[in-house]
Amino acid sequence: MLWKETTNEIFSVKSLYNVLASRRVDQFPNSLIWSPCVPTKVSFFAWEASWGKVLTLDQLKKRGRILANRCFLCCEEEESIDHILIHCTRARVI
Template identity: 60%
Template sequence: MIGRLLLWNAFLGRLQDKVVEEGKKDKVCWVDTKSGTFSIKSLYASLETGRVVQFPSSVVWNAWVPPRVCFFAWEVTWGKALTLDQLQRIGWSLANRCFLCLSHEESIDLILLHCDKARVLWELLFSLFRVFWVMQSTVRETLLG
């Protein structure tokens, strides 16, 4: 069930930056195939979790952002921020529970995007600017947006 929701979330994320131009005839072109033709196979290939995602350097290393924030974004993008799941991967024996929601295992994607407390903050921020946003499954995909 969660896998299907993640696929759906990724699909909606890919649609969010599409623009409807008034006065022009509609044209459908699937950009993940050379022919521009949609197929279920090409959809699954584009949503595949093992897909190589480029590094969003222009978003992470921004001159207007303080260097320590850029460095944190760099750590998060590469999955190197020291969260409980990362500490467990390098051999620490810890109970892994998110300290914000107390109901899921802690990861950087959970803390910054998917935790109930974080989601409330994001929804508040987006509503202030009247932005409709579909959260990606990872921080890296969100930065690539």
């Protein structure tokens, strides 16, 4: 097997690191979240949501609370920040 990412086509951990480091992932959108155009409470919610700190039922379950974990809007999936903000069909309508 040849490693096409180097000139000598030999794999090394250093060459893999260099390839991964060069493929820069987009930076966290701080300027969008903390924009003066965005209300402060919306900025804080977006910040907490992006770090997984919104107290949804799945987060409470991880903290040891025993709860029936169902989305209160659609009652179809477990409640998580991803479900509420992205996947929940009822939340999309709102």
